[in-house]
Structure formats: structure tokens, C-alpha cells
Amino acid sequence: MPSVDRMDPRALEVARACKGFLDEEEGMRLHDLARECAPIGPIVEIGSYCGKSSVYVGAGTKAGGGTLLCVDHHRGNEEQQPGELYHDPDLFDPEQGAMDSLRIIRRTLRDAGLEDTALLLVSSSTAAARLVTVPLGMVFIDGGHSFEAAQTDYERWAGKVAHGGILAIHDLFPNPDEGGQAPITIYRQAIASELFDELPTTKTLGVLRRR
Numbered sequence: 001m002p003s004v005d006r007m008d009p010r011a012l013e014v015a016r017a018c019k020g021f022l023d024e025e026e027g028m029r030l031h032d033l034a035r036e037c038a039p040i041g042p043i044v045e046i047g048s049y050c051g052k053s054s055v056y057v058g059a060g061t062k063a064g065g066g067t068l069l070c071v072d073h074h075r076g077n078e079e080q081q082p083g084e085l086y087h088d089p090d091l092f093d094p095e096q097g098a099m100d101s102l103r104i105i106r107r108t109l110r111d112a113g114l115e116d117t118a119l120l121l122v123s124s125s126t127a128a129a130r131l132v133t134v135p136l137g138m139v140f141i142d143g144g145h146s147f148e149a150a151q152t153d154y155e156r157w158a159g160k161v162a163h164g165g166i167l168a169i170h171d172l173f174p175n176p177d178e179g180g181q182a183p184i185t186i187y188r189q190a191i192a193s194e195l196f197d198e199l200p201t202t203k204t205l206g207v208l209r210r211r
């Protein structure tokens with residue numbers, strides 16, 4: 001287990017209890033990166049779901065005196081739809097006939113004391129990217145895991161990372177038997193672009209620094 005003393009204890013408790021797919025060691029790495037990058041520019045997270053990673057990133061952003069923008073349409077990604085592997089019936093709203101994780105993340109951020117730091121943008125990645133034109137301290141890509149979705153996130157957001165800022169990508173699986181290959185595909189593209197330096201990974205979290 002990583003040392004977690006450096007994270008706000010209330011936020012850590014909320015992050016641990018929150019639904020989601022993020023290992024604590026990865027979460028703490030994101031926390032530390034966000035704290036370091038917050039002075040460079042705003043932090044953006046693509047794919048927030050119920051807010052587990054938003055709390056790690058948000059607590060780090062708050063400690064660094066910055067702002068986090070949590071981008072998600074809150075309708076679930078392709079793997080979270082009814083009948084799919086990661087579907088959670090608690091998040092399905094029968095009245096709308098759709099997934100809705102927005103009400104959950106609002107509570108998560110409130111409980112974690114992050115309502116003034118982590119701002120919710122209920123939007124597709126593409127629409128949000130049209131709005132955000134300032135150089136960013138960090139971009140964390142953890143949205144849709146289809147090749148199309150990951151490629152879109154990479155193309156729309158990687159170029160917005162400020163010099164010295166961080167591009168982090170979740171769910172890298174070098175062995176195809178262990179997981180989908182879309183995230184690692186865009187990670188390799190980022191390296192091939194020669195715009196980024198590769199930093200050590202934490203489990204499935206890839207970390208690149210913009211030159």
C-alpha cells in the first residue's frame with residue numbers, strides 16, 4: 001500500500017468508498033501529479049463516472065491551489081450499458097431509459113469537500129474540447145475504451161497539455177489477454193509524437209510529461 005498520509009483524510013475515505021475502477025496506488029499517483037501540475041494550469045479529467053478518480057485528482061488539485069474540470073456525459077461508456085460487462089443497474093434510470101452517474105458524482109464531490117475545486121462539465125469529450133482552449137496543467141484520459149473513443153480523446157486533448165504538464169492515461173495493458181488495447185494504443189502514439197517524455201508507470205496508469 002502506498003503512503004496515503006499526504007492526502008486529505010476525509011477525501012481519501014470518500015475515494016475508497018466510491019464505486020469505480022481505480023487502484024489506490026494509481027489514485028495516489030494521480031493525486032501527487034495533480035498537486036504538482038495545478039500551478040501550471042487547470043487539470044482536466046476525461047471520464048469521471050461516479051467520481052472515484054475525481055476525488056484523488058481533486059484532492060491533489062486542491063492542495064496545489066488549482067481547479068479540476070471533470071468531463072463526462074454521465075451516460076456510461078460502451079462497456080457500462082445494459083447487458084454489457086461493467087453495467088451497474090444502480091446507475092440505470094428507468095424513467096430516462098439511460099445510465100445516469102451525475103447524481104452520484106455530485107454527492108461524491110460534496111462528501112469529499114471538493115465542490116469548489118472539482119467542477120462538473122456534463123458533456124461529450126469532443127464538445128468539451130471545443131470550449132477548453134487554455135494550456136492545461138494535466139490531462140487524465142480515462143473515458144471510453146473503444147478505439148474510436150480513445151483516439152478522439154487523444155486527438156482532442158493531448159495537444160492542450162502545457163509544456164511541463166502531464167498527460168496521464170489509464171488502463172494500459174501491454175498484454176492483450178489482460179485488457180483492451182485502445183488506451184495503450186494512444187499512449188504509444190503520444191510517445192511516437194516525440195512531444196512527451198515517458199515517466200514511470202504506476203500499475204496500469206501511464207504518465208507522460210510534455211516537453
Ligand code: MG
Pocket residue numbers: 021142170171
Ligand atoms: Mg479506467
